[in-house]
Amino acid sequence: MNTMNPSISAEAAEATGQKAAIPVTEDRPEDTVIEEGKTVGKPFIDDPKFKLRNVDVSYAGDRAIKNISLDIGKNQVISFIGPSGCGKTTFLRCLNRMNDSIDICRVTGQIMLDDEDIYTSKRDVVELRARVGMVFQKPNPFPKSIYDNVAYGPKIHGLANRKSELDEIVENSLRKAGLWEEAKDRLDSVATGMSGGQQQRLCIARAIAVSPEVILMDEPCSALDPIATARVEELIAEMSESYTIVIVTHSMQQAARVSHRTAYFHLGHLVEVNETNKVFTSPEHELTESYITGRFG
């Protein structure tokens, strides 16, 4: 793969249609040239849940993700960090094929969940999303009752045969999301009447109600206050025992607090992946270092 001259930027090569170099300036670390497909640190691990190889995503020809290869470990929390527009969310949404609904989006490369390619045409998206749940940036409960929000997933997948089973699933999910005590007396009230933090925990409860193996979280705390954020972070730590969690975040402290591994993205490239403490204490790539020390972002 890596046949390109290391000093050549991929964008420039695309823009001009030939290989051209962009000068590196000391003052602007974001201009540092990244070699396509080359990730420093430890992108690959043993026995991964997700195995991604040479993933490329483009929107109507514009490449948003450039040749990324990465392993995501079982029952681990991995956080994606990086400046705005670097492709973290796009990459995350590939993992449960949420990009399918965007007509102009094209995904190439291999994304394997438990050694099965999720992007083959005969792969059922509905089944995939039952296994890979998602929590979105803005809390988005259905405008229905709290109970119906949590019960919706199990209902459509036929996970409960009786009302009592469904009740049990709802209670367990709300308990796991730390919302049971607050919500048990108002299960029939409309979910959109709750506070932002409660809504987001409800969305987490809704995601875990279908017992997924992986939960994708797209900046789950960006719309929450610090106290609600702390609750969600606690929750992530608890959940990591039984779920594989992929979290996109803009807060480096959050990444440091909740995740086992951290991946740093830059302009569609995956620059560095490593154990979280290594990334934050001794980053190998100069861009990572610049970002986590706050020189840009």
Added chain:
Amino acid sequence: MTDQTQQAEQVRRSLKQRYRKERRFRAYGILAIALALSALAVLFVDIIGKGYTGLMKTTITLEVTLDPDVMYLDDPTDPKQVRMADFVAPLIVAADKALPGATEEDQDALRRLINPYASTELREALKKNPQWMGTTRTMTFLAHSNVDVYVKHQGDTAYSIKLTEQQQAWVDDLVERGLVDTSFNDVFFTNGDSRDPAKAGILGAVVGSLLTMIITLVLSFPIGVAAAIYLEEFAPKNRVTDFIEVNINNLAAVPSIIFGLLGLAVFINLFGLPRSVPFVGGVVLTLMTLPTIIISSRAAIKSVPPSIREAAQGVGASKMQVVLHHVLPLAMPGMMTGSIIGMAQALGETAPLLLIGMVAFIVEPPTGFFDAATVLPVQVFLWSSSPELAFIERASAAIMVLLAFLMSMNGLAIWMRRRLERRW
């Protein structure tokens, strides 16, 4: 420092100008609304001012003696005799008795004070109560439509030309004695159309409108919503769907009379469906209403936030489940509002129905979708083109009824939008 003060002064000056502009703009807006409202007010005052008399009927109360000699009737239980008997004579005798000044020669003039259908009413009453034969009874009949118009517009010479001066004097006398009286026109709401304005009502037209609207709603709502869902959620975005979209908008702009011609050519001539029936009317109005419903339904679907779709997809709902469980319930208030407005348009539509023959003279209210019928706006059209003054005021009254229907439908649409609209 001076630069800054100068700049502040400049800002202050431009601020004044901005506020002036704003005030002017607001004044234009208020002016526009005032114009629209006053036009509406003039319309209402005119229609109600002309039409309220149509909601009143004039009756005449007479002491009718059912004299066998006058009526040439001995046995009121014998249908053959009843058929041959004279039921007009006792009415004239009664009127003569009520007006002592009248002579033999005034018979015709007296007869024209009473509604022509009064004799029929008398016959029906006697058939039901044969024991009345030979007695004298106080009975109330509808007055002649000329008397009706005269009584309601007393003092206005334009409305009295149909009565002779003698008749006018009689009517004035009877009004004074309370024998000629006006009351609420229940006949208008319980009768079909009639050649006699005093007996004419809108029941037939209302039932016809109702039947037509049922067909329109049953056809256009499901088809329109289904088309909107398909176009918005499932159809690929390509040239074909673009072409369809443009043509739906074109369809919305087609004059309604064209749809009437289409209905005539296709449904009546080609498919051989009967003319003048609510079914064909409903189908034609469906064609006219569909674009409105499709366009408003698509807007309603578009306004469902994508986050809700994503949330449903995120827990593994299929495309169909996302649409049926989430998008459709959330878009429903908007869809229904659009449909009601479309239906209100259809309810007031006249032109296409004229072409498919729903302009017939219908006395009996239709009993089914394939019964000859007319609709409210067409009834208004029929009556307002009549030369008789009594019909003109009934047309105005029918307009009031039509407007009441339209406004309650629009009110329902607004109420539903307020009530069912969800916020997130």
